[in-house]
Amino acid sequence: MMKLWSALGAPGRLQFGLAMGLAAVAAIAGVVLMGLSGWFLVAGALAGVAGAGHSFNHLFPSAGVRGAAFTRVLGRYGEQLTGHDAILSLSARLRPRVFEAGARSRRGLSPMASADLTALVDDMDAAEGAFLKVVLPGIGVISGFVVALGLALASDVVLFVLAVLAAALAAGALPFLAVQAAQRRAAVLSLQADAARGDVARLIENATELDVYGALRRYAGEAEATLAHWQKESEALERPFRGLSAILSAVGVGMGVLALWRAAVTQGDLPMAAGAALALMAAFEAASAMLKVMEAAPKTKAASDRLADRLEGGAAAWDAAPETAQAIDSVFPLEVRGLTVSAAPGAPQTPVVSFRIEAGSVTQLAGSSGVGKSTLAEALMRLHPVAPDMLSYGGVDACGVRIASVLERISMSPQMPAFLPGTVADQLRLAKPEASEAEMRAALEAALADEFVFARAEGLESLIGEGGAGFSGGELRRLGLARALLAGPELLILDEPFAGLDKALADRLAARLSDWLAGGQRAILILQHKADGRGWPQKTAFSVVL
Numbered sequence: 001m002m003k004l005w006s007a008l009g010a011p012g013r014l015q016f017g018l019a020m021g022l023a024a025v026a027a028i029a030g031v032v033l034m035g036l037s038g039w040f041l042v043a044g045a046l047a048g049v050a051g052a053g054h055s056f057n058h059l060f061p062s063a064g065v066r067g068a069a070f071t072r073v074l075g076r077y078g079e080q081l082t083g084h085d086a087i088l089s090l091s092a093r094l095r096p097r098v099f100e101a102g103a104r105s106r107r108g109l110s111p112m113a114s115a116d117l118t119a120l121v122d123d124m125d126a127a128e129g130a131f132l133k134v135v136l137p138g139i140g141v142i143s144g145f146v147v148a149l150g151l152a153l154a155s156d157v158v159l160f161v162l163a164v165l166a167a168a169l170a171a172g173a174l175p176f177l178a179v180q181a182a183q184r185r186a187a188v189l190s191l192q193a194d195a196a197r198g199d200v201a202r203l204i205e206n207a208t209e210l211d212v213y214g215a216l217r218r219y220a221g222e223a224e225a226t227l228a229h230w231q232k233e234s235e236a237l238e239r240p241f242r243g244l245s246a247i248l249s250a251v252g253v254g255m256g257v258l259a260l261w262r263a264a265v266t267q268g269d270l271p272m273a274a275g276a277a278l279a280l281m282a283a284f285e286a287a288s289a290m291l292k293v294m295e296a297a298p299k300t301k302a303a304s305d306r307l308a309d310r311l312e313g314g315a316a317a318w319d320a321a322p323e324t325a326q327a328i329d330s331v332f333p334l335e336v337r338g339l340t341v342s343a344a345p346g347a348p349q350t351p352v353v354s355f356r357i358e359a360g361s362v363t364q365l366a367g368s369s370g371v372g373k374s375t376l377a378e379a380l381m382r383l384h385p386v387a388p389d390m391l392s393y394g395g396v397d398a399c400g401v402r403i404a405s406v407l408e409r410i411s412m413s414p415q416m417p418a419f420l421p422g423t424v425a426d427q428l429r430l431a432k433p434e435a436s437e438a439e440m441r442a443a444l445e446a447a448l449a450d451e452f453v454f455a456r457a458e459g460l461e462s463l464i465g466e467g468g469a470g471f472s473g474g475e476l477r478r479l480g481l482a483r484a485l486l487a488g489p490e491l492l493i494l495d496e497p498f499a500g501l502d503k504a505l506a507d508r509l510a511a512r513l514s515d516w517l518a519g520g521q522r523a524i525l526i527l528q529h530k531a532d533g534r535g536w537p538q539k540t541a542f543s544v545v546l
């Protein structure tokens with residue numbers, strides 16, 4: 001948790017500190033309340049028995065009891081408020097940074113697998129909950145014990161020594177060993193849980209299609225059995241903690257009895273012993289309540305560590321170091337010399353290619369399905385590691401250039417662009433947040449998307465639903481193209497831009513893109529199955545056939 005918090009630059013320091021302070025105040029007030037009540041009841045009763053009830057001062061102890069009760073309630077309330085506030089400030093920094101680090105360190109443009117995404121979200125939930133479930137109660141338990149042991153010392157030294165030993169063993173060593181033992185099992189369980197959740201996520205994602213083949217019922221049965229097994233394993237992990245929790249409550253009661261027994265045999269101060277007895281019982285009870293959720297400790301620790309590692313390894317391993325990176329003024333000429341890459345470790349190598357892209361040109365990278373066109377294009381954007389001397393921008397070897405500065409200059413319009421639910425304007429502004437309406441309109445026109453966007457009454461404010469709902473595949477692709485154009489790249493990579501378009505529409509799109517190229521400062525790279533010369537100025541169009 002600390003590692004993760006520091007990796008995030010220690011957000012919400014004040015709220016975290018306040019919440020911890022208030023947790024300690026609430027716990028101390030709770031133990032004081034019990035101790036003072038015990039002392040008050042017994043001292044009052046003894047005074048009554050001795051016939052001195054009328055001279056016994058009820059005022060201060062009863063005010064003390066009420067004060068402790070108030071402080072405990074206010075402390076708990078404040079702890080909840082500031083604790084949740086602290087977690088919100090952590091989330092506000094954690095979530096974007098983790099997703100950013102994930103996107104930066106991933107290869108290619110393919111979206112994160114749903115199983116990975118579910119595991120990541122679970123980790124974030126667990127790490128965020130750690131503070132409220134483990135850290136704050138832990139502080140409360142320690143503070144409560146300090147006060148209860150202080151009262152035990154004030155009552156009887158032997159009681160104090162025995163209480164320290166009992167606390168160290170039952171509330172310290174045993175839970176520590178249990179957490180250690182659970183840690184290994186929790187790690188295995190977490191892997192099983194990831195796999196089970198991944199299965200369910202894939203099932204939900206593909207439910208409609210699986211149902212068409214009648215496979216949904218079979219796979220749902222298997223997923224259900226896996227989840228049931230995982231649930232049973234989780235319960236097995238919780239069992240020792242529940243046992244320890246019961247032991248701790250019993251030890252607390254035992255300490256209370258011991259305090260009273262010691263006072264009786266040593267003729268000690270009975271009211272003080274009663275106060276110490278109740279305080280010790282309250283402290284052990286609080287530790288017992290915390291132990292019930294201590295099985296979460298190994299899980300939350302593992303989750304926080306995994307997230308901290310993700311943040312630390314945030315940059316792509318093949319990115320140039322900021323201190324030694326070389327700046328580029330332009331990606332042109334973009335030179336490819338004997339370049340070959342693979343989409344992922346173990347994936348097939350793409351064919352070896354050499355070509356040069358100059359400003360003002362159109363290049364077609366043609367080849368059959370699966371040959372490696374998209375992978376090569378992603379490599380040109382530095383989204384895959386490439387060996388030295390295989391790729392350069394304006395004479396600068398790609399290995400020495402920061403990925404971010406390449407992505408400022410090269411945009412890709414993929415076959416299936418990703419959209420967030422929102423309006424058409426929202427999607428366009430993802431590429432250029434400050435884009436004016438006129439700029440958006442111009443980008444839509446260049447991508448031939450203006451016709452279907454402005455045919456709708458809402459125009460730029462038309463809503464795009466989850467997964468692009470409300471628009472056809474071809475329309476979404478042209479919206480993706482408009483967005484890529486709006487980013488203002490030097491090199492625009494188009495993946496199958498004419499797929500699904502009739503010849504007239506394809507020729508019109510080529511003509512619009514030729515206009516976009518007209519200034520001679522930009523270039524286009526087209527990925528398609530077959531090279532063709534449609535509509536491009538002949539002097540600039542050439543093909544690389546894979």
Ligand SMILES: Nc1ncnc2c1ncn2[C@@H]1O[C@H](COP(=O)(O)OP(=O)(O)OP(=O)(O)O)[C@@H](O)[C@H]1O
Nearest residue numbers: 110343344347348368369370371372373374375376
């Ligand atoms: N994430 C991945 N992990 C493993 N292999 C991959 C991955 N992505 C792609 N591949 C493999 O790498 C090869 C090249 O894929 P790529 O998508 O670049 O081909 P393509 O020529 O663009 O295909 P298409 O025209 O069908 O889009 C294929 O054999 C593909 O199966």
